[in-house]
Amino acid sequence: MKAVPMGTALQRARTGQLMRLAGLMEPQRVLIAGEGDGSFLLQFVQLFPEASITVVEPSQAMVLRAQTRLRQAGLFSERIVFKVEPLMDAALVEASYDLIVTLFFLDNFEDSLMRASVSKLNACASEQAYWLLSDFCLPSAGWRRLRAKLWLKVLYQFFAFSAGLSARALPDFEQALQTTKFCEIHRDGHCGDLLFSALYRAE
Ligand SMILES: C[S@@+](CC[C@H](N)C(=O)[O-])C[C@H]1O[C@@H](n2cnc3c(N)ncnc32)[C@H](O)[C@@H]1O
Structure with missing residues (x-):
């Protein structure tokens, strides 16, 4: 395994x-929960310039950084709407989004809020929607599992101390996804399976 800096991974x-995703669909209405500073959004808009995108992100600082990135790249557009509030407070039309995006988002919550968030996002998704999910994961066995456990312990302690994160461990969002209309259709591991990216489709 070639060593890759964490930011790159x-x-x-x-x-x-x-x-x-681009080979499977042309997203029309996209819901991104917890976008952060625009690292994903910028690449997404370059690939899908016609998509209408709703970003739900409660951090004004993150929203400003994302908007600045878009402006600097000449990609700021009224098709991208920012709702500066937590997902559970956001007024979103049910069954109206054909792509849901959650990247390093569901790991932020303790179990009940994670499940409520998954349920709300599922309700917002249309019948033929896709869901793009990337996050940390806990491999099922071996040294990779031990390594992931150690990393996650350090990360959760760090974010509890530095950002007041209330979650103390990785919630089982993959199990929560199984209670929705979505099924995983592709998955890749990254960083020795500490991270993964997966594509789900509503069935
Ligand atoms: C760990 S960061 C991940 C950011 C980005 N998606 C990424 O891949 O780096 C989690 C993001 O979720 C946002 N967030 C936290 N609670 C949220 C909530 N209840 N609803 C929506 N976004 C939230 C945070 O402000 C932060 O930008």
């Missing part, structure tokens, strides 16, 4: 399914 995980 994260960006690969965020964007690793984009070309596959």
Whole structure:
């Protein structure tokens, strides 16, 4: 396994399914929960300039950074709407989005809020929607599992201390996804399976 800096691995995980997605569909209405600073959004808009995108991101600082990136790239557009509030507070039309995007988002929540978020996103998705999901994961066995456990412990302690994150461990969002209309159709591991990126389709 070739060593790759964590920032590079994260960006690969965020964007690793984009070309596959482009071969499957042309997103029209996209819902991105917890976009952060626009690292994904910028590449997404370059690939799908016609998509209408709703970004739900409660951090004003992150929204400003994302908007600045878009402006600098000449990609700022009224087709991209920012809702600066938590997902559970956002008024979103049900069954109206053909692509849901959650990148390093579901790992932020303890179990009940994660499940409520998955349920709300599922309700917002149309019948033929796709869901792009990247996050941390816990391999099922072996040294990779031990390594992931150690990394996740350090990361959760760090973010609890530095950002007041209330989650203390990786919630089982993959199990929560199984209670929705979505099925996983492709998955790649990154960074020795500490990270993954997956594409789901509503069945
Ligand atoms: C770990 S960061 C991930 C950001 C980005 N998606 C990425 O791949 O780096 C989590 C993001 O979710 C946002 N967030 C936290 N709670 C949220 C909520 N309840 N609803 C929507 N976004 C939220 C944070 O402000 C932050 O930008």
